[in-house]
Amino acid sequence: MSQTSNHYSVIVVGGGQAGLSVSYFLKEAGIDHLVLEKNTVTHTWRTQRWDAFCLVTPNWQCALPGYPYRGDDPHGFMKKDQIITYLDGFIAMVDAPVLDHAQVQRVTPADGGGFAVTTSRGKFTADQVVVASGGYHTPIVPRMAERLPASIVQMQSSEYRNPEAMPEGAVLVVGSGQSGAQIAEDLHLAGRKVILAVGEAPRCARFYRGRDVVDWLADMKYYDMPVDQHPLREGVRDNTNHYVTGRDGGRDIDLRRFAAEGMELYGRLDDLQDGAMRFAPNLAKNLDSADGVYNRINAGIDAYIGKNGIDAPSGGVYEAPWRPPQQERTTLDLAASGIGSIVWCIGFTPDFSWLDAPVFNGRGYPAHHRGVTPFAGLYFVGLPWLHTWGSGRFSGIARDAEHVVQSVRATREARAVSVDALTA
Incomplete structure (x- = not known):
């Protein structure tokens, strides 16, 4: 796929803790990318929690990549405002390349490889896509x-x-x-x-x-x-x-x-x-x-x-x-x-109707192994039990994001070798 001003090696869909964790490891690997967020980063934590909300797992389980809990109450339970403060610190540390208020409307495989991504703020292309929008979409x-x-x-x-x-x-x-x-x-x-x-x-x-x-x-x-x-x-x-x-x-x-x-x-x-x-x-x-x-x-x-x-x-x-x-x-x-x-209070259903890829089962859930789908270049992070109990939580997202980025990197390197072989 030819390089354009709107082309990225990786596009990450979703600017919550999952998407920001993926960005952390992509930056560490030196891979150019863009995070697309339909609202603003970590929006759900700020707008969809009641006033008395607090964590149900102890603070020591807050282990976002490069940003573990460092407070003085590891066995306590952060309240809503404390959670937001923790997330604000993580956001500042990662400094992810985010385009906010960019709702993803369609992701389709592109001719010649990679993906075409249509959003409310324009069209983009990417070699690979990581879906990090979670699994709780429609009440x-x-x-x-x-x-x-x-x-x-x-x-x-x-x-x-x-x-x-x-x-x-x-x-x-x-x-x-x-x-x-x-x-x-x-x-x-x-x-x-x-x-x-x-x-x-x-x-x-x-x-x-x-x-x-x-x-x-x-x-x-x-x-x-x-x-x-x-x-x-x-x-x-x-x-x-x-x-x-x-x-x-x-x-x-x-x-x-x-x-x-x-x-x-x-x-x-x-x-x-x-x-x-x-x-x-x-x-x-x-x-x-x-x-x-x-x-x-x-x-x-x-x-x-x-x-x-x-x-x-x-x-x-x-x-x-x-x-x-x-x-x-x-x-x-x-x-x-x-x-x-x-x-x-009877839950949510996933909605990946915007993603045009043959990876979904009859209930709309993607087939994957540790977030790596059978469709080359397409990944998921942040789903419940994607790999372990902590996959959709602060405690386990780092392990999943790192594994997916390792797969992204391996695919990227394999493609580079293939291109070199063709042009040799």
């Missing part, structure tokens, strides 16, 4: 939302900010993954009436036998386990994250305790009929399943402590302090419930 909101009364304010989890900004009345939180459980807690602690539709998300302890569970799992090498060695293999990518919190120094999120304190729990939200929400009678099953995961993780830690003869405080098994009635409630009359708002 999931069920079609039943269209039939809810206009008087009920609806928002997606990325739009929630704080209890004070919510309208009067009870708040229905739909979904109990990390965002749903933490938003429900945020509202509950503020004294708001919360109704929570509990899904199948697992949970884990914050602390167990004298240490943060994350510390134990790190010692057990869980965070180094590649996806192809996980018991679920690639199926783990579909798992919902365990709910736990780093709030106020870190603690468990125990939905049963919230229920005992007045939060109303229901099973999975299924439909809206005749002015009433309809729920599946699976609340007890979902709570028991989450507790089962909680206890199995702790049992794994027990086994590790025993095998290695580690001196640690005694452990135990979580026992439920509250259980739903045997005959579960499956309907909730909207008018009688006093619901004034709903927060949808």
Whole structure:
């Protein structure tokens, strides 16, 4: 491909921590590149987190390339403003070549090799492309939302900010993954009436036998386990994250305790009929399943402590302090419930419709091995479990970005050898 003013050896799509990490290693390798960001760098961290948001993993796991956490609270949990300060330092250190407010509209293979990239700020070409835009693009909101009364304010989890900004009345939180459980807690602690539709998300302890569970799992090498060695293999990518919190120094999120304190729990939200929400009678099953995961993780830690003869405080098994009635409630009359708002916390779907390459499966997920796709010159970074548990997080992105840039460099060198051979 001929060189033009709009041509780069590599174009990186996305200016979050993944894209900036790729830029770090590309700069280290001396490879010219451009990072395209549809908003501004690390935009999601600044605009799609609620006010009380904090990390759910300890600060020591913040290990972006060349920029590990250097604060005085490695076992604490950074709050939103502290996370942004950390990211601002990383942005300044990397000094990536970024074109912001450049939404990528189309990426297609170019005649003669490489890629043509069309954006809202012009057209570019590249020998290779790294997609670092993450996997959480389109908020999931069920079609039943269209039939809810206009008087009920609806928002997606990325739009929630704080209890004070919510309208009067009870708040229905739909979904109990990390965002749903933490938003429900945020509202509950503020004294708001919360109704929570509990899904199948697992949970884990914050602390167990004298240490943060994350510390134990790190010692057990869980965070180094590649996806192809996980018991679920690639199926783990579909798992919902365990709910736990780093709030106020870190603690468990125990939905049963919230229920005992007045939060109303229901099973999975299924439909809206005749002015009433309809729920599946699976609340007890979902709570028991989450507790089962909680206890199995702790049992794994027990086994590790025993095998290695580690001196640690005694452990135990979580026992439920509250259980739903045997005959579960499956309907909730909207008018009688006093619901004034709903927060949808049921996740996102990926959207790579702008990328024209034969690498996607039937669910729109790209085929790859450690981010390297079967299509020459196309890579992904920042997807959940791209290689390990930390692939989409501060803790593991450096390893993935470095591996992808090594592949980029190898492909670049192979092409140079090929061109030299043709012109010799």
